[in-house]
Amino acid sequence: MIETSKxxxxxxxxxxxxxxxxxxxxxxVYGFIGPxxxxxxxxxxxxxxxxxPTSGVARVDGHDVREDKELIRGMIGYMPDNFGVYRxxxxxxxLLFFAAAYGIEHRNRASLVxxxxxxxxxxxxxxxxIDNLSRGMQQRLGLARTLVHDPKxxxxxxxxxxxxxxxxxxxxxxxxxxxxxxxxxxxSSHILPELQTLCxxxxxxxxxxxxxxxxxxxxxAQAAKDAEVELRTTDDARSQVVAKEVPGVLDVTRHEGEPxxxxxxxxxxxxxxxxxxxxxxxxxxxxVKRDPSLEEVFMTLTRGLVx
Ligand code: ATP
Numbered sequence: 359m360i361e362t363s364k365x366x367x368x369x370x371x372x373x374x375x376x377x378x379x380x381x382x383x384x385x386x387v388y389g390f391i392g393p394x395x396x397x398x399x400x401x402x403x404x405x406x407x408x409x410x411p412t413s414g415v416a417r418v419d420g421h422d423v424r425e426d427k428e429l430i431r432g433m434i435g436y437m438p439d440n441f442g443v444y445r446x447x448x449x450x451x452x453l454l455f456f457a458a459a460y461g462i463e464h465r466n467r468a469s470l471v472x473x474x475x476x477x478x479x480x481x482x483x484x485x486x487x488i489d490n491l492s493r494g495m496q497q498r499l500g501l502a503r504t505l506v507h508d509p510k511x512x513x514x515x516x517x518x519x520x521x522x523x524x525x526x527x528x529x530x531x532x533x534x535x536x537x538x539x540x541x542x543x544x545x546s547s548h549i550l551p552e553l554q555t556l557c558x559x560x561x562x563x564x565x566x567x568x569x570x571x572x573x574x575x576x577x578x579a580q581a582a583k584d585a586e587v588e589l590r591t592t593d594d595a596r597s598q599v600v601a602k603e604v605p606g607v608l609d610v611t612r613h614e615g616e617p618x619x620x621x622x623x624x625x626x627x628x629x630x631x632x633x634x635x636x637x638x639x640x641x642x643x644x645x646v647k648r649d650p651s652l653e654e655v656f657m658t659l660t661r662g663l664v665x
Pocket of ligand 1: 372374393394395396398399400401
């Protein structure tokens, strides 16, 4: 649905995008992750036709962003990161205003607005002044506004930034509902734990390069060279030494009162580890392999950039 090929963007001599190949399929919730300055907003602005690429191609539903600007804009609902609202209007007035601006027929506007308010859980606030809404509610109103023309594709730049955990969860639930409605969603964010449960696919951008892309599981597997095993045996102190003899065991650390933490190559067969220990009279009481979280992968891939 959104596809870029060797997409580059330079600002003067600075190359902000170094040839990225983004793939967002129809129906995806695609998490576009990267530290500040990685180039997320630049990519999003190109895809939404607001910025010309320096070279390479970007398409939305097969249409080139350089050639079919109007068509693409009609297909996309875009919420920028510095999304502003007109504060001295009521919630309903605001959405009616945008319904008119998008050319929705007069007789259909009221029911459209009431549907959007229900979807974004703002019906009780329909007559409230925007100025009196919480930040989370204003963000939901922003989301309602991007849905006025029933776009197939939603592009949301940092939709959860600056929100408290509860407000973030509310946004996430609305995004889930939009996913069920069949929308394709591209969202950029730093807030990884929320993304992990919502996204069907993710792309990790670092200094203008897409360093990983795929399902969360694929990206974790692609990025993580080793895994960690929690281990308890009949004698942890001795096992710390003995485990290190097994090929594929990279390191073993021990903290008082906790299981041993064994760093292993991802392809290590755990039976080889327990077998070797048993051969020395050490019996496994607890052994769990733990894959890194998306957050840990992100930190590894963007090391040096994240403070
Ligand atoms: P953030 O999370 O902070 O919004 P980002 O990943 O969206 O970051 P971009 O805003 O796309 O990153 O910026 C990418 C790089 O390009 C940054 O180093 C930024 O300073 C630079 N940049 C962005 N816009 C311009 C511009 N108009 N002129 C010059 N440099 C720019």
